[in-house]
Amino acid sequence: MPIFTKNLKIVVVEPLGEINLGSIARLCQNFEVDELRIVSPRCNPKHPDALKMAVQGRSFLENASIYPNLLESIQDCVRVVATCGRIDHGEIPLQTSANALKWLTEDREASSKPIALVFGREDRGLTNLELQMAQKVVTLNASSNYPSLNLSHAVAIILHELNSYCSNSHSSNEIKKYTSASPKELNDCVEDTKELLLQIGFLQSHTANARMAKIKTFLHRSEPRQEDIYILRGILRQIRWFYKNKSFYSTSYKGDN
């Protein structure tokens, strides 16, 4: 029996097809996922075609939580992996599924906290902004001539692979002593940074998102921990405090205070 799944959320963004959604619900039951979350569905999760495809996974459709956007749907999740089938994913580094899925489950502390796998739209995947909300982005190996997998096939492949890591290597898990920053903590930190960089003129509003994407990618690569984010937020606060209260060139720096 899968062991990871008591806290695994499958998040599907703006699904278009009832058959796909129903198939995904069946997979949730096949792999004992905790919950199906749907962001702004473009089809009816309780449509007869969906319920038929779900077979024994109907309850995932009936109990699915609906969210207005991706960020809200992963707010409580400590580790988030997104999937990307597109070639034009900009600066966002792609991981092998092995890397990302082992990472998703390796944190014993997180084993009681929600984790999420995010899947994009049938017609155009996830936007770059959405990909940046995940700590890791995976792509699946298929033919370069026709890499576009059916949505539920992507879910099947990822869940089966995740399950095989959990059943193989559970006992050899390293215990991590730190807490990873949640996507929300990271996102808030990035927004705070962006605001400061706009204020001091490092960013201009029309190019801010592109430059911040690079910074965000950089932060993601370091797999930031909560304490890293505390330090970064502390630096931002101190910069603002110093601007307000001191003059940079009038106060000479004293070595030891």
Next chain:
Amino acid sequence: MPIFTKNLKIVVVEPLGEINLGSIARLCQNFEVDELRIVSPRCNPKHPDALKMAVQGRSFLENASIYPNLLESIQDCVRVVATCGRIDHGEIPLQTSANALKWLTEDREASSKPIALVFGREDRGLTNLELQMAQKVVTLNASSNYPSLNLSHAVAIILHELNSYCSNSHSSNEIKKYTSASPKELNDCVEDTKELLLQIGFLQSHTANARMAKIKTFLHRSEPRQEDIYILRGILRQIRWFYKNKSFYSTSYKGDN
């Protein structure tokens, strides 16, 4: 591009559903399978629902060979792996997919001869007699409470796994188009950061090294590139420039300049 596929036959025994068959045809295109073979179909492979689900894999449905029984469909194949979702498979030993799929492609001699992956009926899989026609039988790991995968999901999982064994060289797919920051560049950036953080009072000199060690560790974990370091140095420069030339709270931030 997959390398095994010029001689891989996907054999589906007595499929029942057009949607499943169409989905399998799409997968054949996704993974550049050589041919789809169908044993005694119980549905119409050219039904509009099948063609719709196939998307770019329609030609696999249009050109599928039809056979009266499994034996005839695999007559020319030198290696055959069958899949089994049932628990009651009698005496037939089950392999892990890793074992069976590596074996399927490891024979260099066979690389020009047909090999086959056989998938059973949606409602009752393959009979024991049929399983015995394959040299190896694999089962997929799913929940013991509901192990029954949708037929096309099983095909997706197997083809993706097979592909990953064949194209391991692909799988380190973060192509390095960037230049890593040198230790000196990173160190200079850290020193510059430290100086600024001392100036604004975020660091105190007697604890500066300990705190900077955390920041350095964080930077190292992200494996910074030259352009990341340029951005960080740019931010430090801009903070200093702004301190010198502007007052933070007197100049209101204007959206687009």
